[in-house]
Amino acid sequence: MDTKRLILFLIFSFSILMLWDGWQRESAPPTMGTQNVQTVNPTGKTAQPVAALPHSDAFTLPAGQKIHVKTDMVEAIIDTQGGDLRHLELLHHKATDNKDKNFVLFDDQSLSHLYIAQSGLIGNGLPNHKAAFVTEKSDYSLEQGQDKLEVRLTWKNEAGLQVAKIYTFHRGSYVTDLRYELHNASGQAVDASAYFQIVHDSLSSKGSAMMPTFSGAAYFTEGDKYKKLKFDEMKKSNLSKNATDGWIGMVQHYFASAWILKSGTSREFYTKDLGNNLYSAGEVTSLGSVAPGATSQIDARLFAGPQEQKHLKEVAPGLEYTVDYGWLTVIATPLFWVLTTIQSLVHNWGVAIILLTVLLKLIFFPLSAASYKSMAHMRKVAPRLQQIKERYGDDREKLHKAMMELYKTEKINPMGGCLPILVQIPVFIALYWVLLGSVEMRHAPFILWIKDLSATDPYYVLPILMGLTMIIQSSLNPPPPDPVQAKVMKIMPVAFSVFFFFFPAGLVLYWLVNNILSIAQQWAINRSIEGASKGAKA
Template identity: 30%
Template sequence: MKDDRQNFVLFAVFAALILFGWPLIQNKFFPTNPPATKIVDGKQVPVPNPANYPTATGPAATRDRNVVLAETPRVRIETPRLRGSINLKGARIDDLVLIDYKETVAKNSPPIRLLSPAGAPDAYFAGFGWRTDGLQPPAADTVWTASAPVLSPGKPVNLDATGPGGQRFRLTFSVDDNYMFTVRQTVLNAGAAPVSVAPYGYVNRIGVSKDPDSWTIHTGPMSVNNGSASYGPNFKDLAKGPTQFSTTGGWLGFTDKYWLTALLPDQSATFTGQFRAGANDAYQGDVTINPRALKPGQAITQSTRFFAGAKEVRLLDQYTDHEGATKLDYALDWGYFRFIEKPIFYYLDWLFSHVYNFGVAIILLTITIRALLFPIAQRQFASMAAMRAIQPRMKALQEKYKDDKVRLQQEVMALYKAEKVNPLAGCVPTLIQIPIFYALYKVLMLTIEMRHQPFILWIKDLSAPDPLTPVNLFGLLPFVPPHWAAIGVVPILLGISMYFQFKLNPQAMDETQRQVFAFLPWVLMFVMAPFAVGLQIYWITTNCISILQQRLLYARHPGLSTPVAK
């Protein structure tokens, strides 16, 4: 009896650690959910610098974006998926909107703005030029001459300027139907002496990503260099000094949870990449192609591609597999389980293409997984039945050898061998489910295809936590519950389904174990509440299938449901 009390106290302490310590663990290792907000008008409210690079510096003050955009001449960008403009002063792509994606689930929500000009809020832009080592390219405030007023797929635009040294410079911008720009940088040496030509490109942003950087999903600077993806440095690391690498093939840029900007120089050329921080919370990534000598009267052209858009899985795979963008698909931080996660995504996406509802697709995915695991579950229940049959003999051994732990272990192992029972067999389905569960978690949290996908009724976004909670009487009371206490309807259903599943499990003979299993569903309900509702739907479906499966297998193994003799 004393041991039971001690066990229960230990369990209570363990449960409290889970309940109150889990938020700390989640914030450290898992993507945090955004703080509680409301939607108004469709928006959610509440290193030394080399002289031959543009400066990674942000303005001390900001102005209205429309005012800033109107201050300089521009070339419009119009594609099936993008709207924006190129700033002719400095030849920057600094105005870009993704028309396929909205900021919130509200019908009147504005589209996602990815790039903004310097001096406007959340400035974020890309530019292209040449180093000044033996060359005099146009200055940063040069106003270039455009060959056309609009850039669109199949209709490139030339920007021309003449440098102080007499060389002529041309930037030819083209864009595809998605999010990839190509910039051809041409220099014509009209001088009397050879010059060294080293084109560069840069991406500059003010402020860190609004999406949290976590152990499972990286946001911030990233690159692919020397054959591998580098998810770093983090923004805070750049404050300690710049980072640099040299590679042939690869890219660098800034990644948010769903959005990406990336500079991709000629993948057969050797280039130097660099990340650094500047004044006023500015961060910059730049690439420089190794210099080449240009004789008088000759011209040289080198190309850099610039991706600015949504991290769509199929699109990134297409650029990687068919258009020579080295490992651009690694912009999605799949992690070590990508060999499981990507097939699950593609299967889930295939289901969605047939049922047009990702919630239903998740349910069908769950049924598929449970069907594949059914033979293993049968062996699990058979093992549980055998374990239950020998419980009286196990109890007798525990009483007989309670003062001799070594002998007790030997006798128990002998009993297992004689009865051909494997006590670990029941753990196999659970162990198999862990990587599948984690893979689905990553798919829901990582892929933009799940963003803002509705299910039924009040569930408008399967990648976000359940917004409906009885804590404030489903929104009737005028307050927003604390993040840890906002238990939604779906997590409550998860706890209930888990409770009934545990009720069908063979009852343990030990009283403490019975108390643990009675309390565990409600602990896990709190643990799972902040996760994506799509993940909770997966778990609820799994529990419901398990209940049906247990009913079926109880009929095949009657001994499993028979109370154990005392």
């Protein structure tokens, strides 16, 4: 196998692996169902079915009084109409396109870009997310010395049912507790269930055309593990899944939200197509029968924030899988741990990427050396291969036999340069997903003009340098004898550079450093073999 075919084979193999990995990540079949089944919890309480959830032909979002909440982590707006969490601004993360503003995760300003958290009670006369609540004040702020902030909304009807909906925000946390307290002063028993859902549109948060990312629903149980649900799948069929643990929510690039009930509590996970490109994902559970004069309560937690891996495991089991590395998780997870360990020492993500690349190059040095030695030997015999091709012309059988004899005489394995590199490809793909999916890299500066490693290089310096290194690499290999093949090899570095114009700077930095180290290693091996060959001739 000549050098041109070797390189094309490697590129083809890498592309196939990338496509397969992407297909596995985005197209894995979810566990779906269409039957609504009542859920019975361990205490014998029966939850209302999902069909009992409030529904209307056209999705509407009526507005009431706005309750403003500010903590050290978020600024939130709760609407008294339903007690929905309508707006959530992350104070420690900047907007994607404007670093002078904070990133807004939840928002209700446009139905085409809607993302809110809703909850309510199901039962005769009980308040759902369309009911009107009241509150004592409209502004809440977490003061110095306070560890938590409570926002209390109340509702009651003429029959004597009283409900308190209590949000509790915590210092240093993206988790908000929500409690429903139902007091029955009506004189007759009330069967009650509670639901908690997240509503999201299907048009926003999809990433770019060159770097598409997953946006949709996801849930986790110990039995089924982590499952993703695309909006297209939710449109075709509603989810109905019984469980006693886990969570359900929405996932997008870098950020996630999830409703979490206490483990052991029976619940039914569901998704619904609300129309107008809007979808809900949530869970329903039972409060049981509340006797006259009795009070019942249900607690839930809402996580809404960045996918910071060091905190996700602490919030709920399985939430760390929202940072989805697909089938390469077993490789990507330790790579991310090494990367964060290096960053904790150097305090610069760009420097950490460089040092991790150097470390990986050292680990794979023996494999790379074997590959480059094989390429160097191929480069040495390239003139003789050309003579053989000219001698036998179109006689493929004789040409192949003569080439095999040459390889045998020179003790060259034509696949020797390919196999060592193929072994490394899964590691490269895993690191690719680590750099692409880590919110820790978002808006992380490197040096000089690189202010955000998760964004493209604003002046395209890194992609151009990477293209130059690819040209240098190709010059270290013997030129293909076919003029057409030679032109392809010249165009390839330019074409790859154009693709990297749209890649995050952190990814391009990794490839650039890897190319520079490969050039140095290949150049040294080429000189060594050429020197040995000259010595043998002398």
